[in-house]
Amino acid sequence: MALTGVEPFDDLDRLSPEGLEGWWATRLAEVLAVAAQEVEFHRRRFAAAGFDPAAFKGLDDLTAVPIMRKADVLAAQRAGGALAAGIERLGATPGRIVTMSSGTSGTSFLRWPREWREVQGASSLRAHWWVGLRPGTPFLLVAPGWHVYAAVQSYIVEQLGLPGVVVSGTYLPRFSDRILEAVRRFRPRFLILFLPMVFSLLAEGRRQGLAAADVFGSVERLVVTGAPMTAGLRDHLRAVTGAARVIELAGSSENLLAAECGAAPGLHVVPDTCHVQVLDPDGGRAGDGERGRVVHTTMVPWGSMYIRYDGGDIGTLDTRPCRCGLPSPRLKILGRAEHEFVLAGRRWLPYDVQAAIEEEVPELAGATFAITTEGLAAGRLRLLLEPPGGGSVPALEEVLTRRLRARFGVEVELRFPRTLPLMMKGVVPVISEREVAR
Amino acid sequence: MPDVAGRPFYDARPDPAGGTAPWALDDLCDFAAAAGDPYGGRLAGGPFDADPDRLPPFSLQLEASEPPVWVGLDGAELAQWATALERILARWGVAGGDTIGFYEYGSSPLVLLSAGSYVPGLGQGATDRLGADMFCNDGMGNMALRMAEAIRVVGPSGMVVRADVAAPLTEALEMSGVGLGNVLRWVAVTVPDGAPFPGDIARWSERWGLPVRRVLRGDAAFFLAGDCPACDLFHVDGELYDLEPLPGGETAVTTRFAATTPAVRYSLGPAEPVPAGCPEEPDAPRLRWL
Numbered sequence: 001m002a003l004t005g006v007e008p009f010d011d012l013d014r015l016s017p018e019g020l021e022g023w024w025a026t027r028l029a030e031v032l033a034v035a036a037q038e039v040e041f042h043r044r045r046f047a048a049a050g051f052d053p054a055a056f057k058g059l060d061d062l063t064a065v066p067i068m069r070k071a072d073v074l075a076a077q078r079a080g081g082a083l084a085a086g087i088e089r090l091g092a093t094p095g096r097i098v099t100m101s102s103g104t105s106g107t108s109f110l111r112w113p114r115e116w117r118e119v120q121g122a123s124s125l126r127a128h129w130w131v132g133l134r135p136g137t138p139f140l141l142v143a144p145g146w147h148v149y150a151a152v153q154s155y156i157v158e159q160l161g162l163p164g165v166v167v168s169g170t171y172l173p174r175f176s177d178r179i180l181e182a183v184r185r186f187r188p189r190f191l192i193l194f195l196p197m198v199f200s201l202l203a204e205g206r207r208q209g210l211a212a213a214d215v216f217g218s219v220e221r222l223v224v225t226g227a228p229m230t231a232g233l234r235d236h237l238r239a240v241t242g243a244a245r246v247i248e249l250a251g252s253s254e255n256l257l258a259a260e261c262g263a264a265p266g267l268h269v270v271p272d273t274c275h276v277q278v279l280d281p282d283g284g285r286a287g288d289g290e291r292g293r294v295v296h297t298t299m300v301p302w303g304s305m306y307i308r309y310d311g312g313d314i315g316t317l318d319t320r321p322c323r324c325g326l327p328s329p330r331l332k333i334l335g336r337a338e339h340e341f342v343l344a345g346r347r348w349l350p351y352d353v354q355a356a357i358e359e360e361v362p363e364l365a366g367a368t369f370a371i372t373t374e375g376l377a378a379g380r381l382r383l384l385l386e387p388p389g390g391g392s393v394p395a396l397e398e399v400l401t402r403r404l405r406a407r408f409g410v411e412v413e414l415r416f417p418r419t420l421p422l423m424m425k426g427v428v429p430v431i432s433e434r435e436v437a438r
Numbered sequence: 439m440p441d442v443a444g445r446p447f448y449d450a451r452p453d454p455a456g457g458t459a460p461w462a463l464d465d466l467c468d469f470a471a472a473a474g475d476p477y478g479g480r481l482a483g484g485p486f487d488a489d490p491d492r493l494p495p496f497s498l499q500l501e502a503s504e505p506p507v508w509v510g511l512d513g514a515e516l517a518q519w520a521t522a523l524e525r526i527l528a529r530w531g532v533a534g535g536d537t538i539g540f541y542e543y544g545s546s547p548l549v550l551l552s553a554g555s556y557v558p559g560l561g562q563g564a565t566d567r568l569g570a571d572m573f574c575n576d577g578m579g580n581m582a583l584r585m586a587e588a589i590r591v592v593g594p595s596g597m598v599v600r601a602d603v604a605a606p607l608t609e610a611l612e613m614s615g616v617g618l619g620n621v622l623r624w625v626a627v628t629v630p631d632g633a634p635f636p637g638d639i640a641r642w643s644e645r646w647g648l649p650v651r652r653v654l655r656g657d658a659a660f661f662l663a664g665d666c667p668a669c670d671l672f673h674v675d676g677e678l679y680d681l682e683p684l685p686g687g688e689t690a691v692t693t694r695f696a697a698t699t700p701a702v703r704y705s706l707g708p709a710e711p712v713p714a715g716c717p718e719e720p721d722a723p724r725l726r727w728l
Binding site: 077154157 | 566
């Protein structure tokens with residue numbers, strides 16, 4: 001099959017969507033068999049659910065596999081102590097790393113052997129290939145030595161023979177001067193960053209009297225991860241950075257990975273990392289483009305094995321063929337279920353508010369905002385807004401308030417705090433005003 | 439002795455005896471700023487000019503440098519640097535089946551050299567070679583509660599911690615009800631350049647209720663040493679580093695394996711070489727940090 005947008009990484013990318021389903025079914029059968037034979041956590045759960053991996057014949061049989069959640073992992077971790085949650089398959093090669101998956105619901109600890117790095121690394125290389133990484137550019141290792149992505153990045157750098165660059169400190173705004181220095185010194189053509197760091201680099205550039213071109217001038221492909229990107233935000237990032245392409249890549253420590261092709265909305269599921277379903281409230285498969293819980297299964301039978309894992313994300317899956325030619329469905333993660341809220345009887349996500357702001361008042365594309373829990377409790381949309389570039393928006397306040405009120409059907413209030421609390425992946429989108437006051 | 443001819447930094451530092459004058463991190467930073475060269479004139483072929491073909495396989499920004507200065511290495515150099523860490527950890531008793539926790543930035547050489555998974559071209563890192571596992575919690579003070587949870591759940595046998603997060607960690611441990619002495623065999627404290635003060639070490643050891651070790655770092659020269667539980671001095675790996683006393687009570691190191699950005703006569707600061715003779719490691723050169 002000729003690809004119009006994405007150069008195939010290998011023959012897996014040349015399969016038809018039906019061919020990929022068959023490939024997935026075969027691989028899933030192997031993963032489930034390994035889990036049942038060697039991974040105590042899954043053996044117990046399969047037995048309790050009456051699921052026999054030997055009976056797995058095709059993707060429709062996935063419904064018989066019990067869904068696991070972080071709470072299940074934490075409970076096993078508490079019961080087993082240390083790292084004996086029984087979720088890991090470890091190889092004989094010495095040199096395992098332990099990484100952490102944090103969140104409001106607790107920290108789980110994941111173990112990754114070298115065997116995992118080899119298989120996952122090759123799959124992640126596929127994703128990076130799709131988004132345009134090629135030999136001949138320095139590569140900033142943005143998650144050195146603590147995030148699971150660090151192990152994958154180093155593999156990719158090895159395989160493509162890229163010069164690897166590590167900035168001191170960590171990837172938080174406090175270190176943006178150091179990251180900026182690295183980008184200016186080494187002039188990467190390909191740059192992958194957590195979304196908030198893009199804005200931090202621009203702010204640091206302004207502080208140093210630099211134009212955006214001085215910061216991002218070498219960057220042809222800016223890959224953004226860690227937060228769902230709206231169309232308006234993408235346009236905004238392209239405009240403020242000058243990068244020819246701004247590309248979204250989504251992943252999680254629990255072996256979820258998807259990357260944008262640019263030919264159609266959504267991010268192609270990376271097939272040898274994971275299989276993904278989006279489920280409706282009844283547990284059935286949601287239709288193309290319909291919102292639901294994202295449930296994914298690792299395709300890598302090493303390390304911490306997450307099988308039918310509901311990690312708390314809300315998203316959509318589109319199985320219709322893509323013009324780029326890649327066979328895998330397109331996933332769009334829209335936000336966290338814990339951030340979902342109800343206004344005027346309808347469910348919304350912060351993503352919807354972001355899209356509404358950009359569509360109604362394009363000047364505010366890229367604005368950082370948070371929705372307050374106090375406002376939601378009062379049945380209204382109360383936004384804490386940091387305009388892009390740190391400017392003020394009194395002229396836009398009235399029009400934004402009016403248009404959002406019409407769009408969401410509730411009273412809208414805007415407030416302008418000096419700063420919003422920033423985490424690695426950005427501002428927490430639904431927050432108590434007490435948190436901001438602190 | 440690494441060849442430094444044609445390296446602008448060294449060309450500018452002739453010694454009357456015909457070699458290279460000793461230098462410190464400040465000298466390297468000053469040279470880098472004046473020359474506009476991120477590698478401070480230590481790369482072969484003149485100042486770095488953003489030509490990607492001249493980039494070393496691996497570049498690391500020195501945390502203690504201001505303005506930022508970079509060092510470059512290839513896989514073989516990384517492997518040798520990791521050997522220094524491997525021998526420190528082995529001296530502290532790390533063995534197969536252990537897990538070592540790092541409450542330190544993921545960009546720290548201590549973390550990077552520990553696990554081959556994290557560094558392109560390293561192969562086996564220090565903990566890998568010892569058959570141990572590792573984790574890193576990143577070195578931010580606001581991650582202290584997560585580190586306490588990691589200690590409780592993962593149960594490492596040793597932990598390396600940045601001095602500047604020792605206080606928030608202590609508070610987090612108390613809040614979480616985690617006693618280090620119940621979990622760990624030792625803690626080692628590190629600073630970005632040099633070694634922590636002995637007085638601080640004694641205080642932390644008393645507070646945490648277990649032995650606290652010290653790491654001596656000179657990242658600009660790829661230098662790593664750990665103190666010895668038996669003699670309390672820093673044992674230096676003589677196969678990797680040559681020590682030289684300097685007038686004024688300082689000690690210089692020349693790093694045998696550093697070829698991409700050579701380290702010749704780097705002053706570690708106020709320290710004095712001590713003759714070998716520790717009962718635990720009779721042949722190891724030693725260093726007293728003053």
